[in-house]
Amino acid sequence: MDPKFNGNWSANEIEMVRSIIASHDANSIGTNNRNAKHYGIVDELQARFPRKDKRQVIDLYVDLVVEMVNAIAMSSNRLPMMVSNDLVVDNFGVMVENPGVHGMDVSHGYLTDEMKAKRMVEEQHHMKVVVPQQDKQRARRFWTLEEHRNFLLGLRAYGRGNWKNISKDFVTTKTSVQVSSHAQKFFRRQESTTKKQRYSINDVSLYDAKPWVQDNSSSWEAFTSNAYNPYSYGFGDQLASMDNLTQVYSPFQCPASQVSSSQTITWTGGQQTPSPSSAAPMMEEDGTQMEWTSYY
DNA sequence: TGGGTTCCTCACCTCTGGCC
DNA sequence: GGCCAGAGGTGAGGAACCCA
Numbered sequence: 161m162d163p164k165f166n167g168n169w170s171a172n173e174i175e176m177v178r179s180i181i182a183s184h185d186a187n188s189i190g191t192n193n194r195n196a197k198h199y200g201i202v203d204e205l206q207a208r209f210p211r212k213d214k215r216q217v218i219d220l221y222v223d224l225v226v227e228m229v230n231a232i233a234m235s236s237n238r239l240p241m242m243v244s245n246d247l248v249v250d251n252f253g254v255m256v257e258n259p260g261v262h263g264m265d266v267s268h269g270y271l272t273d274e275m276k277a278k279r280m281v282e283e284q285h286h287m288k289v290v291v292p293q294q295d296k297q298r299a300r301r302f303w304t305l306e307e308h309r310n311f312l313l314g315l316r317a318y319g320r321g322n323w324k325n326i327s328k329d330f331v332t333t334k335t336s337v338q339v340s341s342h343a344q345k346f347f348r349r350q351e352s353t354t355k356k357q358r359y360s361i362n363d364v365s366l367y368d369a370k371p372w373v374q375d376n377s378s379s380w381e382a383f384t385s386n387a388y389n390p391y392s393y394g395f396g397d398q399l400a401s402m403d404n405l406t407q408v409y410s411p412f413q414c415p416a417s418q419v420s421s422s423q424t425i426t427w428t429g430g431q432q433t434p435s436p437s438s439a440a441p442m443m444e445e446d447g448t449q450m451e452w453t454s455y456y
Numbered sequence: 457t458g459g460g461t462t463c464c465t466c467a468c469c470t471c472t473g474g475c476c
Numbered sequence: 477g478g479c480c481a482g483a484g485g486t487g488a489g490g491a492a493c494c495c496a
Binding site: 303337338341342345349 | 482483484485486
């Protein structure tokens with residue numbers, strides 16, 4: 161585990177976080193919405209550790225998940241068998257092609273022939289169900305905020321270029337090609353910080369708030385500041401150095417000059433200013449479009 | 457070592473929606 | 477209604493990997 165991510169965590173705290181993640185894992189068998197689970201765990205972790213900011217919680221969570229997945233993957237070397245992702249029951253919301261995790265009927269590390277046969281049947285069943293859905297999803301469908309956040313988490317965990325793993329473990333609703341395409345737009349967006357741009361999903365960073373849960377009466381500045389926002393992950397100067405992934409932690413994309421030292425984002429320019437007359441689209445989980453509620 | 461496969465990057469295309 | 481920016485999809489090209 162990269163120590164720079166959890167230097168503020170004691171060994172006991174890390175163990176506590178592990179057990180919380182594991183308990184979520186055990187309680188979530190049969191849970192289909194991995195995306196919601198990611199954030200449910202993060203929310204619980206932050207509730208347990210109110211002195212930690214959201215960024216620290218997410219950092220540690222992602223690190224531990226990746227660590228666990230890697231450990232399981234390494235241990236699977238002596239069990240070279242493939243199972244479908246859906247059969248490896250929710251592993252902290254991260255799917256792994258791996259046996260030996262709970263929910264698997266493994267006897268002494270090996271599957272019996274009967275189990276294998278049963279598994280093959282189940283796999284066939286899953287394939288029949290899943291493939292047509294993928295075809296269906298081939299139709300143009302905007303990325304939801306949830307998907308984009310999971311994309312950022314995946315980017316954080318695997319780094320740039322590992323789209324296959326990001327697709328498999330974090331953005332399960334998108335193919336690696338789709339993730340790659342989204343990443344292309346995302347990085348292009350990150351690079352073009354000087355132009356006036358209207359809001360896009362790629363302006364949302366991992367630590368940004370969930371705008372749709374905000375009180376309509378709150379101002380945009382209050383929303384983007386950390387003071388009263390329970391969903392604010394915090395951003396700004398303290399996020400300066402994250403190797404080649406700093407862009408992942410960038411705040412809403414706007415010229416640096418527009419970000420005050422107090423980390424309050426002020427929006428300028430018609431398209432970037434979320435006003436009732438220029439609402440930026442948000443996507444619901446089912447892909448239907450919702451709009452910004454008025455923050456002014 | 458060479459052929460086949462997989463995956464990633466890049467560029468381009470089409471569609472959508474906001475602005476004038 | 478036209479223009480333009482942004483989003484998602486797709487194909488070409490190349491690098492990396494696998495295997496006989």
